[in-house]
Amino acid sequence: MIKDFEYLAPKTLKDALTLLDKYKDEDHKVIAGGQSLLVLMRQGLVAPQYLIDIKGISELSYIKSDAKEGLKIGALTTHRAVEKSPVMKNGYSVLSEMEKRLASVQTRNWGTIGGNICHGDPAGDPAPVLIALNATLKVAGLKAERTVPAEDFTLDYFETALEPGELLVEIQVPSPRPRTGTAYSKFNIIESDMATVSAAVSVTLKSDNKTCDDVRIVLGAAAPTPRRAKKAEAVLRGKEVTDSLLKEAGNVASTEAEPLSDIAASAEYRQELVKVMVARIGREALARAKKA
Amino acid sequence: MSKYSVIGTRVHRVDGVEKVTGTAKYTFDMVLPNMLYGKILRSPHPHAKILSIDTSKAEKLIGVKAVVTGKDTIGKKQGIWRRFPELCDEEILCREKVRYIGDAVAAVAAIDEDTAEEALDLIEVDYEPLPAVFNPMEAITEEAPQIHEGVELNININRHLEWGNVDDAWKDCDHIIEEQYVCSSQAHVCMETHDALASFDHNGKLTIWTSTQAAYYIQVLAADMLGIREGDVRCINPYTGGGFGSKFELDSAQFCAALLSQKIRRPVKIVLNREEEFTATKRRTPMYYFVKLGAKKDGTMLAKEVRVITEGGAYTAMGATALYLTGFFSSFPYKYPNYRYDGYRAYTNTAPTSAMRGFGAPQSTFVGESMIDNLAEDLGIDPIEIRRKNGMTPNYVVPGQAWIQSCGLHECLDAIEKHVKERGKLPPNRGIGVSAYGFMSGGIFNWFDTPYAFSSAIVRINIDGKVDLFTGANEIGQGSNTTLSMICAEALGVKLDDIRIHSADTGICPPDLGAWGSRETLMNGNAVKRAAEDAKNQLIEFAAAKMGINIVYDMDIKDGWIHLVDRPERGVSYYDIVKDAIRGKDGEAIIGRGHYTPHRKGMISPAYSFGVQAAEVEVDPETGRYKLVNVTTAHESGTVINPVGIEGQLEGAIMMAGGYGFCEDQPMDEGKILNPSIADYKLIRALDMPETEILEIDTYEPEGPFGAKEAGEGLTNPTAGAIGNAVYKAAGVRIRHLPITPEKVFRALEAKKKQEK
Amino acid sequence: MKHELKFTLNGQPYEIYIKPKTLLVEVLRDELGFTGTKRGCSSSSCGACTVMLNGASVKSCSILALQANGAEVVTVEGLAKGAELHPLQKAFLDHGAFQCGFCTAGMLMSARGLFEENATPDVMTIKEAIDGNICRCTGYNSIVRALTAVSKGEYKEES
């Protein structure tokens, strides 16, 4: 049963921030699409006194891109809009592919990419991809704005770097460097389910189109937060990326994972999956980098 | 051309327009003036004594109109095995003791759901937790706590079946294998959860609308539990959003709604939420199988010995039948000259296990079909060949048990053999597994102790020729209203559109045991056919008289034309004769009556359907993840009355039985189900569904209406076994513990690699 | 405190007052009596509550009704025009794309959302569109066949 609350529906970002500032010491919660929040409210796990509905703030729903500034996505952009946006073809198609396997069409039609990130679920799909893409998140409070690297945004299970009174307003993804390829996939048993384990890999090659100049490997559902496998990255950086090196990277990544056992899979199995996923997705990212 | 006008044609469901327009009313949708909303308080303990229940605070909450506990009941225990009082062990509202997490202890009726829910929080129950036992193997040991008073070793029931001489037969076997299997739990997951709207009037008469598979059972059991006469209870099953075995016992929604309404004399509606549906209704019976199987070198199977221990959960429910049927169907579909089965059902402090589509046969078929593949491999015989060598044939008698009349198993094997050949050489990591099965068309057992015929129907022909068909059959989505209307139309010789069916309303329909055990088509179909023929014969009398026919001619009705069988052009309109006949009967409408109870067909069922399924999977050897690529089924169910209905039953069964094989499970921790939501309980969705093909094999069942038999539950039997065999073919690992999850396949692959090193 | 909700349902404007916690599905079913829309899980997992909101399919059990302020909502009751069934409904009937019918309203609305975006979806796109909808009866394939027939133009809306 959802407990009663007071409902506030600002229509502009400024109004929203003003309200948030006003209620920041009260028992309040922000709702965007509610696809994650309402589940918690129904179970009584979250029962705010004030609910601030930001879904109607149209100025936070947009997708923009240019070569210099990169890609900018408003926090209230729906998953479906990201998935379907033609802009993603300019080097961000991994975002569109990721969205296509996130939940169901209905959930994507209403849920927002910002809400997903702010929910802080370690099994969420967008965060690993955004970290691999080296994205930055713009956060606004009434008094100030700041940016947080996507990889520093999730602090623990369902806990983020947002301070009371702050909203996530924009996701900023830099333009991909030349010879960069990024890929993402999740392992699950039912196609549209949450990830049992996921991995995103972004590879940038040197001008010889063989040697790894830079790489970012991100694991999802394998630790309390989406996590970069930095030791695994080190295995690849500066080297010619081969299948066996990718396998080694997978093995190393698996030692960096700290998965839990739950009803979907045991921790040991998740660790094995990390090995396979990192190698496979790395291979895909490499192939894309070579073509880019 | 078919000799039938209606049977075998592709028709729209008779409830179709209402269902696609959203106007079909389910219990879930019903609202009565002055109606209250009920909620049920459930035990958080797997096993505990109830020391006291204090409802005073809840009663004081504004908006609460009634609270009931076990003290408000007449103190009876109920069960569906009424012939055996010791198996009627469920109070529904517990008085002294709770036996599983989810057992009901109190119920509240209030002006809205929120108030009712708030009131639940105000009820104080003082429990004394007792030691609990969850695993059936532990439950049957001396050390285990006793769950029901007087039930030694927690053995709820045992079952023994035997023919031939198993002990002697082993020495004639060239090869014997012994294996163990574990079959998991499964939830029905009907899209409409259990619900009921109960309304007592001031004359003490109860009407209860409910989502059920057996309105008649609910009428009888509710009357019994409330201490009123059967005739004072009218149970109506409007539209029902799925049953699959979960909805033919009296459940907590029905009983608590009725009890609250009895107390307050206002309509009370209770809808279980999805979590209650997962944790506090019944489920498929988990089973531990120990099997020994022996054969000659040439593959002739000589003996099979099966021991099974089932996890009963807290109450008997339909588990007694599941225990029996899993034993009987462990011999299916083969001719074992020597066979022995010993089954034990153990009480445990877990949610009760009961009937679910296939009723013990999906478990036995998974085990049996896995083992026959293993046996074939050991003996170097082709899997289809070994099934052919041992498979049942028409008119086979299962010694002392059953007489199988029609049987198309061998034709099904031929069809699947051809299919497998046509798939050609498979790419790496792919495999096709086959699995053969059979199932009954309704049970002959009368543990419910009904004094009535198993099925009955009444046909009333009105002045305009429109026919009202009254039957106790329960439409739960399986399409019985359509199938029975088709049988009625065919038997009477009129159009489908002439039939208006009224079903599963105990106030106006004759009793029927309900939609379980795949019984409606054969049993109720026979009753409907007989009722229609009774009415038809009355019309023919009038037609013969009117036409002045020589008595040597035989008459019939087809497509609304009453005619001479040998000279079809000579006849009169059905619609005209109806008018004459009613006038001739002094204004009485034409009423036809029919009933059916199986006789002289052995102890189990009047007829059996057979089939063979081939499942194709593709395994990812690095992760164990596999995909269901294709499932092709050759099956026979006698005359096909409603082809669209059969296709739907088959494809739906693959979703459910494929899920049983692949991903559906109910893991528990100390009796607590860990995945009580649709997000966590894995169900096959559209993107996961394999392509499906159906190969229809013709048979004719003499016992069935127009030669028809079941095509409902049996289709759930083969899939888990076929998947297991396919995984073995594709990856070389045999999984003996359902469901066959990728993680299990992965571990088996790892173990195999280690062994090979 | 109750809030005003103004929206259009199946072409008809409504103005009602509701508690803010009221879900869209509760407004449709309980406040306005449009019970064609079902609830199977109330947690966004089964799709039985799917309706169209401003032209896109959504799960009405997981949307606060007040979020639909000013919106246009279409439910299964809005498909047929009087006695004339919508092409999707006809296709469902012809292909036996339902049994118990409890998932049907949601399936139809997911399908409606699909065809609003794409008049000729292929099989994968069709499966994807109904993947958020559980059907425990049919095994989905008959629904996919029905929608494939619509995609091929076998069912045209009469103008």
Ligand SMILES: Cc1cc2nc3c(=O)[nH]c(=O)nc-3n(C[C@H](O)[C@H](O)[C@H](O)COP(=O)(O)OP(=O)(O)OC[C@H]3O[C@@H](n4cnc5c(N)ncnc54)[C@H](O)[C@@H]3O)c2cc1C
């Ligand atoms: C059935 C189902 C399946 C799902 N499957 C997947 C899946 O496969 N992969 C996946 O990644 N996710 C999945 N999800 C999760 C879900 O899709 C997203 O998390 C959801 O879209 C979140 O967006 P929202 O707008 O609905 O957020 P809400 O539920 O409204 O909010 C989520 C949280 O974020 C906060 N919040 C929202 N927006 C902001 C903001 N701009 N600034 C600050 N705080 C904010 C809220 O206060 C709340 O705590 C699934 C959900 C469901 C119901």
Ligand code: FES
């Ligand atoms: S009721 Fe809304 S998705 Fe199940």
Ligand code: FES
């Ligand atoms: S028709 Fe029953 S759930 Fe789909």
